[in-house]
Amino acid sequence: MLRIEQLTKTFGRNTAVDRATIEVDRPIMLGIIGRSGAGKSTLLRMLNRLTPQSSGQVYFEDREITALKGAEMRAWQADCAMIFQQFNLVPRMDVVSNVLHGTLNRRSVLATMFNLFPQSDIHRAIDILERLGIAEHAPKRAEALSGGQQQRVAIARALMQDPRIILADEPIASLDPMNAQVVMDTLRRIHEEDGRMVIANLHTLDTARRYCDRVVGMRDGRIVFDGTPQQLTTGVARDIYGADAGFSEAATSTAIETLDATQRAEIDAARVTV
Numbered sequence: 001m002l003r004i005e006q007l008t009k010t011f012g013r014n015t016a017v018d019r020a021t022i023e024v025d026r027p028i029m030l031g032i033i034g035r036s037g038a039g040k041s042t043l044l045r046m047l048n049r050l051t052p053q054s055s056g057q058v059y060f061e062d063r064e065i066t067a068l069k070g071a072e073m074r075a076w077q078a079d080c081a082m083i084f085q086q087f088n089l090v091p092r093m094d095v096v097s098n099v100l101h102g103t104l105n106r107r108s109v110l111a112t113m114f115n116l117f118p119q120s121d122i123h124r125a126i127d128i129l130e131r132l133g134i135a136e137h138a139p140k141r142a143e144a145l146s147g148g149q150q151q152r153v154a155i156a157r158a159l160m161q162d163p164r165i166i167l168a169d170e171p172i173a174s175l176d177p178m179n180a181q182v183v184m185d186t187l188r189r190i191h192e193e194d195g196r197m198v199i200a201n202l203h204t205l206d207t208a209r210r211y212c213d214r215v216v217g218m219r220d221g222r223i224v225f226d227g228t229p230q231q232l233t234t235g236v237a238r239d240i241y242g243a244d245a246g247f248s249e250a251a252t253s254t255a256i257e258t259l260d261a262t263q264r265a266e267i268d269a270a271r272v273t274v
């Protein structure tokens, strides 16, 4: 389904991603972990062609993505929606309009200038917000929402594109453990119920283990681990993060696992009904 072959990115003399090879045969939820600077974001950005590769190829269903140009490349970028650590919403704009911006790539310049959205798109945006449990916030400015709610708006905007893949670059790195769990649950449900592939860069081991079907570990641009969460032992993790004295599981934990029973119950109560 997705084949990444010897994908490489160099910045001057620095090799950010070094001959990364990953093959995925069905739409799984894939986690990418590694310390800061390991090359996770660069790898993700090459997948949706935000960053041009230095060498290597990406294939999706046997089509070479790395060779696409112009309109075909933009169509691919719509097929793989990206969400970011900082949500990248327009803060002063209302939630629905933010979500509707997920359709910009297929709208005319004129319609965009005048903020003219087809009624059907508006309905779909509200349906998606409902699905993610945030429809009540639809008329509010994005900046009035909590981080977890804003990230769900960003996911809703991504879903407007009806993407095949959702690329998430540290989607929970700015969130507290409770919101982190709600956002990861949301991504997992979208994956399971829509059959969309999710590829998420994650700072933390526990999240990768808990939510992903498969985890890739990067170190200094290279893939040093590719396996199941069960295979991701503490020893392997030490190898990915570097065996310096500072390594500890706790240091790479979002503490989702450390929530107490009351907090978990609160999350369950607020749980999105996707």
Ligand SMILES: Nc1ncnc2c1ncn2[C@@H]1O[C@H](COP(=O)(O)OP(=O)(O)OP(=O)(O)O)[C@@H](O)[C@H]1O
Binding pocket: 011, 014, 015, 016, 017, 034, 035, 036, 037, 038, 039, 040, 041, 042, 043
């Ligand atoms: N635009 C750029 N110009 C020059 N060097 C870059 C650029 N983008 C990334 N790099 C370098 O490439 C390497 C990989 O960076 P990247 O952002 O992919 O790492 P990361 O694993 O996402 O880190 P983090 O966890 O901090 O987000 C780093 O050494 C970084 O400094």
Ligand SMILES: [Mg+2]
Binding pocket: 040, 041, 042, 169, 201
């Ligand atoms: Mg990064």
